[in-house]
Each structure stands twice: as C-alpha cells, then as structure tokens.
Amino acid sequence: MSTHDDQPVQPDPVTGPDGMSSLPFNPLTGDLQDLQDSHTACWLWPNLSPEISRLDDVITDARIFLTTLLQPEPPEWAMQAALGMSRSNHAIHQHAQRHNSYVTAARSLWTTRIPQGTTTLTDAQIYALLAIHESRMAAALYCEIAQGIEVEMALTGVGHDDVEDIAWLRTAMAGWERALWHDAAQQTGTAEKFLLMAQFAASQPGVEQLRQAESRMAELQRRAQAAEDGVKTYRKGRRPGAVGKFTKALEELIDQAKSNKVKDIMVLIEAACYGGPIAGIQFQDCNDYHVWYLDIETKVEGQIKIPNLQRRLNRFSDI
Incomplete structure (x- = not known):
C-alpha cells in the first residue's frame, strides 16, 4: 500500500492580493526582501523591523543546511520538493500530529514531491525548509x-x-491587531523550533534520540494548536477597511x-455636543483645533484634529 496520502495542494498563504509577489514562495531560494521593500514606508515598520530581522536570522541560519x-x-x-513543502505546509502540520x-x-x-530514492532531502534539509517557510509566513503576518x-x-x-x-485608531482596531501579533509570534516560535530540529538532525543523533525529539516537537505544536483553537472565539475587533462608528x-x-464641508459639519457637531448620540458616538466638545467624542458602547474616548x-x-x- 502506498505511503503517500492523496492530499490537495494547499494555497500558498504568503502570496496573493496583499501587495507582495504573485509567485508562490519557494523556501529553497526565497527570502523576505520583497516584504521589506514593500512595507518599509509603513508607519509601523520601525516597530516591526526587529521582528523581521529575527526572522531573517532564522532564514540565514537555515540556509546553511541547503548549501549543497x-x-x-x-x-x-529540489526546487519542486521545496515548493511542494511550501504548498503543503498545513497538511504537513496535520500529519505530523499523527506521525x-x-x-x-x-x-x-x-x-511535497520529495524523491524517495538516494537523491533526496536529508532530515536536516526538510526541517530547514520548514523553518524558512514558517519565517516567511510570520513575516507576512507582521506585514x-x-x-x-x-x-x-x-x-x-x-x-x-x-x-x-493613530493611538485612537489602533485602539479601535486593537482586537484585530492583537490577534495578528499573537499569530505572528506563534509562527516565529515554530520557525525557530524547526531550525533547532535542523541543527539537531545535522548533528547525526541516534535514531531513538531523533525520534524522541521529533515526538516532542509534534507534542509542542499540538499544545499550541489546542490553545489557538481555544481563543479563536474570543477574537474580536474592527478589521481594516470596516466602517467604524465615527x-x-x-x-x-x-x-x-x-x-461635506468642515464648516457646515462643525455647526452640527457643536449642536450634537448638547444632544444625544449619533450612530453610537456622543460628541463631547469641539474647538478650532479638535473634536472630542465618546463611543457610548465601548466607553472609549477619542479625538480628531480639524x-x-x-x-x-x-x-x-459632496452633496
């Protein structure tokens, strides 16, 4: 009986309509450069740069095992095998929990198209490719x-x-942003674990030692997935592009x-400061420089410059 499971190719989670490359990511030759080039102008980039550098280091260290x-x-x-692993990432995680x-x-x-003959990927190379792909997915989440x-x-x-x-804006989107930060951090940890496994496999441990290490790795991932499934229902927050109350x-x-002229709207805002809420927003005060308001549901106060x-x-x- 064949040991190959007939699994559909998974869509590449790091490409698509997000401004990045339209080509599938190949962990054998790919890196994070396109992500950096397309996001360095973003306001948040200085905060993300250390995380991206950390992932870059994982890729650099993992690439050592792929030199040959x-x-x-x-x-x-090898190109096809690496690309197959990238596309089958989700299935690999699922099957690893079973195997x-x-x-x-x-x-x-x-x-995954990994050859079964003498010319194939070593255990260390498989873990290195997994580490690079996880690094890429983590970087894509940060971006x-x-x-x-x-x-x-x-x-x-x-x-x-x-x-x-900006502080007000991020408060309104805090749930969405926090969930992605969590996912990216989890993915980064997984990438670093795969790198450690590549280093361990390359040290030529005994069969039993390697089996125990792999089993431990799979167990850690099972626990992480269980925790992830448990918090999914609590993830809330306005996503980018959603129409907010304000x-x-x-x-x-x-x-x-x-x-839609500001002078006409300000007349109504001044009146609204002494009236009831509008679309869930209670206008509190205004002057020539700012407008202050309150989300009556979340009790979050905000302000906007004129x-x-x-x-x-x-x-x-304009109407």
Whole structure:
C-alpha cells in the first residue's frame, strides 16, 4: 500500500492580493526582501523591523543546511520538493500530529514531491525548509498588520505625525491587531523550533534520540494548536477597511447638512455636543483645533484634529 496520502495542494498563504509577489514562495531560494521593500514606508515598520530581522536570522541560519542544493544551481527536483513543502505546509502540520514526525509527514505527502530514492532531502534539509517557510509566513503576518494600519490611516485621513489620532485608531482596531501579533509570534516560535530540529538532525543523533525529539516537537505544536483553537472565539475587533462608528456618525451629519464641508459639519457637531448620540458616538466638545467624542458602547474616548476631520470629510462625495 502506498505511503503517500492523496492530499490537495494547499494555497500558498504568503502570496496573493496583499501587495507582495504573485509567485508562490519557494523556501529553497526565497527570502523576505520583497516584504521589506514593500512595507518599509509603513508607519509601523520601525516597530516591526526587529521582528523581521529575527526572522531573517532564522532564514540565514537555515540556509546553511541547503548549501549543497544551491551550488552551482538548485536542481529542478529540489526546487519542486521545496515548493511542494511550501504548498503543503498545513497538511504537513496535520500529519505530523499523527506521525509524531515532521520529516515523515513531509515524505508521506505526494504533494511535497520529495524523491524517495538516494537523491533526496536529508532530515536536516526538510526541517530547514520548514523553518524558512514558517519565517516567511510570520513575516507576512507582521506585514499584514503594518499594511492594515496604513490603509486605515489613509482612509481616515490620519498622517504619520498624528500621534493622538493613530493611538485612537489602533485602539479601535486593537482586537484585530492583537490577534495578528499573537499569530505572528506563534509562527516565529515554530520557525525557530524547526531550525533547532535542523541543527539537531545535522548533528547525526541516534535514531531513538531523533525520534524522541521529533515526538516532542509534534507534542509542542499540538499544545499550541489546542490553545489557538481555544481563543479563536474570543477574537474580536474592527478589521481594516470596516466602517467604524465615527465614520457612520459623519455620514449622518453629512446627510443632515447636505454638505461635506468642515464648516457646515462643525455647526452640527457643536449642536450634537448638547444632544444625544449619533450612530453610537456622543460628541463631547469641539474647538478650532479638535473634536472630542465618546463611543457610548465601548466607553472609549477619542479625538480628531480639524485638518484630519477635513481630510475624512473630503472622502465623501459632496452633496
């Protein structure tokens, strides 16, 4: 009976309509350079840079185990095997929990295309490729945070120097951002564990020692997945691009004023400070520089500068 499980090829989770390369990521030759190039201008990048550097280090260290496959040029079979592992990442994780071994899981899936003959990937090389791919996915999650905040800043007219407005914006999106930070940190830890396994496998341990290490690795991943499944239902928060309450309140004010000019809207905001909430927003105070308001459901207070308010209003069609 064949040891290969007929599994569909998984879609590559690190490519697609996110501004990155449209080509599937190949851990044998790929790196993080395109992610860095496309996100260094984001406001959040200075906060992300240490995490990306950490992942870069994992890739650099893992690449050492692939040197023989890269000189002078990667053979086609190795390119296909690495690409297959990248596409089958989710299935490899699932099967590893059953086999207690990631290398066994990788070799048992026909979609990974790892040759079964004498010319094949070593255990250390399989773990190195897994480490690189996990690093890439972690970096993509960090970049998704940066891009999401950047898009929301553009939609709401918040500039890179508007510290108070950025703080308010991130508060509104805190649940979404926190979940992605958690996922990225988990993925980073997995990448580093795979790198350790590559180093251990390369040291030529005894068969039993390697089996125990692989079993422990699979057990740690099972626990991490169980914890992840347990918190999924508690993940909340406004995602980038979602229409927030403040935006809905502005829409109502524009409808009332039949205008999106800041002078017309400010007249209604001043009146609203002495009235009831609008679309869940209670306007509290305003002057020539700021508008203060309260989300009556979350009790979160916010403020917006008048120039930023004007930019947000300009995004609505004039009536």
